[in-house]
Amino acid sequence: MRAAYRIAAAGRSGTPGAGEGTRPAMVGFDYRTTPLEVRERLRLSTPEQVEQWLRTEGAGSVVLSTCHRIEVYVEEAGALNGVVRSLAHRSGMSERAIRVHAVQRAGEDAARHLAEVAAGLQSAIVGEPQILGQVRDAMEMARRVRPVGGVLSALWERAVRAGKRVRAETGLGRGSPSLVRAALRRAEEGGVRWDQAHLAVVGSGSMAMLALQEALERGVRRFTVCARRPERARDAAQAVIEGRRGLHREVELRAEGLQALPAVLRAADLVVSATAAPGAVIDAASLASAAQRRNGKGALWVIDLAVPRDVEVPDPMPPGLIVLHIDDLGAGGGAFSGPPGAADLEAAHHIVGQEVAHFVEWLRQRQAAPEVVAMRRQAEEVRLAELEWALGRLDGELSPRAREVVEHLTRRLTNKLMHLPTVYLKELVAGPPRTEAQGSGGADAARAAG
Structure with missing residues (x-):
């Protein structure tokens, strides 16, 4: 029986496509939003404390805990409520009391924030170098406890790369401010x-x-x-x-x-x-x-x-x-010889924008993969059914070589016809792409300098 052609575009109705919920999210408390006395109660101060929390409460998450911030990253935003509950219980504070100070980010916003942190753009002293090592250590600790999902692994790879590039390609951090x-x-x-x-x-x-x-x-x-x-x-x-x-x-x-x-x-x-x-x-x-x-x-x-x-x-x-x-201590207290130059800040944010764009594109492709696989599987079913019908009509009239050419022809036609729908479906599932320039210009530079 010839197969019906049933390929339907996903996501147009607003229903999330398969895999769309798998995107990074974070909840954080830092020196800008959270008083020191609250951070003291929330902080996981030692590697042993971080490891214990990851084993008992934070399965699948990554904890970045430094003197100026505690941030927890997860693969799906739905896990953040549990993180906040756990931190509140551990600190002896109510959820309401810590949510006043919490900042939550998801998707591209979370990716950009982590890249800026790794690059020293979110530090009290802009450009301080220790934070890049602390970001690396956070992932190593999480991986020692249990395997980390592909989304957070890819996010960390791009954030660390952004931090390295900012250190190597700009004047930010020159003189190792700390x-x-x-x-x-x-x-x-x-x-x-x-x-x-x-x-x-x-x-x-x-x-x-x-x-x-x-x-x-x-x-x-x-x-x-x-x-x-x-x-x-x-x-x-x-x-x-x-x-x-x-x-x-x-x-x-x-x-x-x-x-x-x-x-x-x-x-x-x-x-x-x-x-x-x-x-x-x-x-x-x-x-x-x-x-x-x-x-x-x-x-x-x-x-x-x-x-x-x-x-x-x-x-x-x-x-x-x-x-x-x-x-x-910090840029406002005489701790730094002067704010970073506008050119260095602009260059640093441009690098962050590039690395975030690469991650977002990877995430878009990952999110679209189930729909693309389903569409191509159905196209292959159609190709095989139509090929079977045609060969049945030509029974005995084709040589083995001719049959091989016909089958190869159908594959080539299917692949060529599926190319544009595949590209379109990826865009439809993941949403409109953002340019690298978005979010990496003067407004962000001003925010980091402030």
Whole structure:
């Protein structure tokens, strides 16, 4: 029996095509929308906490948790309600209380946001380089827990590529702006003299060691590292010092446990704290006592780069004590030598637009695939039925070679006739394409600079 030709265009009626719901979505809380005290309660502070949450609550998601943001990415927007419920339960806050600060994005909007984050365009200090590594680490952590879906994997690949290209092809990030550098600049502007300063670094992680490295480059030669495991902190600090050629012979380095913090504070001129502790490690009484014993040595600077905060601030604040938390640092607080140039911002947003356009096109093709496969399968059914009818009418009149040519002819005709409908169906299912220029011009540049 000859097959009926039943191919119908999908999506015209507004009913989603197969696969249309599979598009990335995210919910996020960052320094622009969410106060530090709320981020402290929401944040997954350590890799172990992230891994535990992914195993028990966040199946199939990717968590980007940094000092300035916590963002959860999923493959379908419908999963976001569960994410918000889980974060609310974990923080001890109501869903209503955290939704006030939450920003949700989906599809191209989510893709553009992640690419801008990876490129440093959404950072408090535009262009800071650490965020690209943090974006990479977020996906690696998710993959260690369980396989990550194809949509999020493709999204991450394009976002990381955008971040790399912005670093390589523009002047954004030149000079490696960072929160640590911003913090030390604030202290320098406040009168700290590096050749005479004694720096106490609390913690042994990457941020703490970056502070030590930056201070070394400014001329600091007296250090105390203070950590729960002082021998580990000493080894990490020694590796940083020995990596600066010739400096290790000039540097005075001590390592102490956290129980020695009151004495360490009294001896220091500048304290940088960056631990992953769940609460304060430097108490208000010890800080007040250290400040009162300065005896004309200038202010004691305490810079808290941790979320949740490491430093408990005395109330009232004693004279001679200056405490800066993470949200006190940024482009608006003298942390950066100047905003990025308009040309660099424009170039960075253009790169982001290119990479997002590539991802959106990949997603469009993925969404259209079931309809295209169904249409081509039905076209093949029609071809075979019509070929069978024709060969039946010519029974015995064609040589094997002639039959082969006729069959090849029908395949070629079918493929050529299906080309334009295939292209049209992809566009119909996925919606009208966006140009690379859309969303990557001056308005976005102004938003990032602000």
